[in-house]
Amino acid sequence: MSDAGSDHARLEAFRAEARAWLEAHCPPAMRAPAESDEAEFWGGRRAAFESEAQRAWLERMVERGWTAPTWPREYGGAGLDAAAARVLEEEMRRIGARAPLKSLGMWMLAPILFEHGTEEQRREHLPPIARGEIRWCQGYSEPGAGSDLASLSTRAVRDGEMFVVDGQKIWTSHADLADWMFCLVRTDPDLPKHKGISFLLIDMASPGVRVRPIRLISGASPFCETFFTAVRVPARNLVGQAGAGWTIAKALLAHERAAISRLRDGAVQEEEPLEVLARRCVGADAEGRIADPVLRDRIAQVNLDALCNRLALQRSTEAERAGREPGPGSSMAKLYGTEINKRRKELRVAIQGWRGMGWEGDAFTPDELKSVRDWLRSRASSIEGGTSEIQLDIIAKRVLGLPG
Amino acid sequence: MSDAGSDHARLEAFRAEARAWLEAHCPPAMRAPAESDEAEFWGGRRAAFESEAQRAWLERMVERGWTAPTWPREYGGAGLDAAAARVLEEEMRRIGARAPLKSLGMWMLAPILFEHGTEEQRREHLPPIARGEIRWCQGYSEPGAGSDLASLSTRAVRDGEMFVVDGQKIWTSHADLADWMFCLVRTDPDLPKHKGISFLLIDMASPGVRVRPIRLISGASPFCETFFTAVRVPARNLVGQAGAGWTIAKALLAHERAAISRLRDGAVQEEEPLEVLARRCVGADAEGRIADPVLRDRIAQVNLDALCNRLALQRSTEAERAGREPGPGSSMAKLYGTEINKRRKELRVAIQGWRGMGWEGDAFTPDELKSVRDWLRSRASSIEGGTSEIQLDIIAKRVLGLPG
């Protein structure tokens, strides 16, 4: 009781301190969500600040270690415990402060380094991540290995203190903007396919690395193909044991699925609601109901399913907070979130008639063109990060315990 | 040209003869479709005529061999060629004459006996079929072998000039009314499962045969379980070679699928159209449109799909007439026909609200109760005669050539 009491007092003291500091140091321009994904600060050597406010906000937060609040101070964090970190989060949300830094390195690589990395690796890589100096990309998929991720064939052959890497990665988001890549390579071609895989960190500035952006049905994309030709990588960049790559990768994938489904859900919330769009495009009756009752029913259906999906996400978040791990439930969230998302985007363009079919040009408004690109882009959501079919397989096996 | 000409003349002469005969001999009461399946004449020792007209109509047609017009005369037929048989069919349709006899033996067993039976078997079994004296049932399915028909385990062990049959059949329609059963039995348990199966004819009056009707979710049903306990069957009742049962069965199944999909389609045509029912149950607007536009859209969807289905059936019938065999296309027809049928029955009860949920009693009209039983009965249509899943497998493999 007195422990809990003193803990409470400590947290409230921290809350007061954080509140005061944030009030003083968070620039007004940073107290609103970014207007787009691109307007966020993702770090890296090639990154440019959108504004002076953005730069100041990052630098001040970095100085306090609050870009990575729970990390130990020696890695660029602030050494906060989970409760204090939540207080900080609450206080940032209170004033609408945006995250000073978005970072794949922080979300995905760091947990791996904490669990499987060496002390040297942590000291080398974590501080630049926390400071937003180095941007990471993820090199998992390969052209020949879609859903069958473990059949990857990019080779890393040991040569003294170096690995020599040859092969090709695909769907590496922002490989053209990233400084480093964490990736899966095959270090032992003789072992069964899941066993010969290792987790390797590669400096994208190394000779022999070539990046080519991928054009999608929705137009330009953040995705790239990355080619490795006799790229020499120091052996100390191996994370975990040689052959442990698959275990590490699987842990990461569950995180990724959860991230995708939440990202999607957050993103769509800001769009104009379907019903408002529909009223504008097809009109409404005297009581304000969308004039086309069949369309109205479909909109209600999608909205209703999206509501259910949000509630299911809330349920699983609550369950996690209550101590359960992100398990195969993330497959359900990923599957349903992306399917809902596709249905919503489809409906959005359908409502707009031929105006929802514009590709470019002044005949269309920017919002119209965006809804078209978003719709086409959404087709990939049920493929990337594990196809819907793979999620169904995972659910059948791990949640339902079905054989096969 | 002169051949074709004389052929034409011959057919027109036959048409005139048939027309005159039918006019003279088809009782007026038989010039309308039967009111229900039960009101048709299915033959057999236990069969009773519904009316004197029914008896007269059968006897007159039997006398001319026109219950089985294309069979040779020595088996009870009329020895007509296909063209003449079509003329007879047309003439019967012209006056709305119903079939004097419906018969599983005629439709399913007879083609097998013509192709695989011995002369003795044909002489013994075909004439009583043509005369409607003997009714047949089909013994394929077994409780342990659903979709995996070939894993059947009813045994027939050779004992001199007899087989001794032990085992159980399920889903034998009207086994309680049938005199004989054509069925699949395992004659060699050591061979791979498809090889050890034989096609056997069993007199249902044999000692050791027991029949138990099956109660369905829709209530009483024509289906039965049939139990065989040391039933002795003369070895001359084996059709084809021992072990040839599977080949014979497969040929039969394609015929059965085609029969089911057409039967269903024909049957539903006579029901009150969904739109008429809907107008009665939920009302209509000033222009005669069903008052509930969402329901109206669903009705249009089902009607439209049913129309497409009828056209697809017409197309495949035309293709068959033009010389193609009933192939795996029958799987498509079966699949789609039953799925449409289920949707239609569902919609029918949904439109009627709680009146569409009656089980029995005076609170409901006979039509309402019938629509409920029909709806529940329709759930079996995608299971019997090869499940929808099996049809999809067949289409994937035989039509699309997909591996696996």
Added chain:
Amino acid sequence: MATTRTLLWSEDEELIRRSARDLVQARMPISHFRALRDAGSAIGMSREVWREMAGLGFAGALIPERWGGAGLGLVACAIVLEECGRTLAPTATLATAVLAATALVEGGADATRDAELPRIASGESVLGFAHDEGLHHARDGVSTRAAAGADGFTLHGEKSFVLDGTAADAFLVSARTDAGRIDLFLVPRTSRGLRITPLALVDHRSAARLALEGVRVAKGAVLSRKDGALLPRLCDRGAALLAAEMLGSTEEVFARTLAWLKERRQFGVPIGSFQALRHRAAAMSCEIELTRSIVLAAVRALEADATDAPALASAAKARATDTFLLVAAEGIQMHGGLGVTDEVDIGLFYKRAWTSRGIFGDAAFHRDRFARLGGY
């Protein structure tokens, strides 16, 4: 419409579930339902078991202690109904413990509450809910009239579908007053001028038609809220709580189907190893998970009297309906020939799915309402 109310079960709620489940599984396994059905039971439920449930506080779950209630709350009722749904247990929970209790507590005069609520809480009194008059559920479709007189009301009209209609000692009847608003009236089964026709439904649920031909009731029989919102509140509760029962049934059908997929062998392997079936099973499990979330959210919102409660209630009923229909139909199909026989229980659930579908409004009805509440 995200909610700040938790979507997890509390420990207390888990205890209620345990208690409800033990009772239901012990006293009303599905064989209980079959036995009542095969006996053609006119009552459609066991009064004895209902009194036992009352002993656990379930009959008086929404009734304050001063009238002998347990005050467990609406979430407890949802839990009980979910457990009942698993075995198709026929109880008075929905019409009596939820709807009648709510109507009396919120809309009854003191004397009426003093007289009626203790008898409900003890399990003595069972009520039917008599609102619908047409083929389909409609909130405002009431033409039954209650004419006020010097010493009470006289009711005229017909009720087409009365929940627990064969079992009830009295009915909660919606009727239009002289002022044109819709109130509810307590009408004893034995009233003169009341004609009750039992309905033999496909799922053997207790239901009846009522004809009220000049039925006279006392002044205290009227149940009404000042804001006139009693009927919509009852219908919302009815929809959401029925959704909870449907969820329980859905989970049971799915569990049975899953077990069958693991057990039944075809072509030398369990049929659950066929990918097409596995994917369909996985998709169903997602639908069920969504349904769980919305049902709980709706019941918690109703209990909290939140402003989004009506929309959530409609969402829950729409969702539970579609999911139950899907899972029950797939349950039959995946059970193959066995699934269409009366020997296994899947068909009982399938029929239940279809009657529950329409009660308190079908999915289209609730999507329409969800849209209307959303302002479009």
Added chain:
Amino acid sequence: MATTRTLLWSEDEELIRRSARDLVQARMPISHFRALRDAGSAIGMSREVWREMAGLGFAGALIPERWGGAGLGLVACAIVLEECGRTLAPTATLATAVLAATALVEGGADATRDAELPRIASGESVLGFAHDEGLHHARDGVSTRAAAGADGFTLHGEKSFVLDGTAADAFLVSARTDAGRIDLFLVPRTSRGLRITPLALVDHRSAARLALEGVRVAKGAVLSRKDGALLPRLCDRGAALLAAEMLGSTEEVFARTLAWLKERRQFGVPIGSFQALRHRAAAMSCEIELTRSIVLAAVRALEADATDAPALASAAKARATDTFLLVAAEGIQMHGGLGVTDEVDIGLFYKRAWTSRGIFGDAAFHRDRFARLGGY
């Protein structure tokens, strides 16, 4: 609505298909479409190839011989469009050879026909179809006006979506006359007061907006049938013939997907051996088979001027739309990551499916019409 018209192809029709397919595959493989797209071609089709098609009789398929036509008939046009659909070949078949030719033959004055039809038949003249004015197709939604004067008509209005709008030498414009009825008017591209805005659509189909600000046309420019049915007849033909094109595209996407399912290996086997994918492929093949039947039935009915032609045309467009959308979406999903890249062609078909969806009315529009024609 069963039909006595055959649903098989005659030998003559098979010959037409062979001829169309050879030309399309040789002169307009899908790389042709990509090349026009990447060049940002304002015309959106090759006039040279169109003249070749005219040489085979396709441009004049609906034009009697006396005006230089081949009189091949509507079924021939459907066959040509189906073949064009396979490679997304951009041709003037639909708007010019079908719609403009129909309008002129059925509704043109003798002098107009004498002047225009030979130029269409020879492939010299290409027309755009300018009817829609709102976001969505509507038959009666015409507020463009044609005021009659002493020497012709003056047109005022806007057309929001004009098929083949960038390629056309002239437009077929629907407009309301002083009498309030809707007629069609031939409007040359070079008319004063006509403003043309090309639309860069997602599928790179040739389309434009038109603004008509006091455009003057001669008396002979009006196309009209005594029964006032020219516009609905054109829309029916447009819907059914577009459905034929969509069917061809659908078949192509499906064929490519099927090939991919057999070729692509994952987990050591072709992905087409996974039952979930096989079942989905099999289900699609059924949908395609149904679509084939209704499209042919509709085109034959239109050709025969049968009374059920309008309902069949609507059924065909509704069906073709749903099937194409399904198969294209599944095509992308089954192609996995490759499916969403611009490198493979599936995405081109997917986008085409979505624009074709709305042209001449989407599936809901046609179901509504199908119901209306069915009297409900």
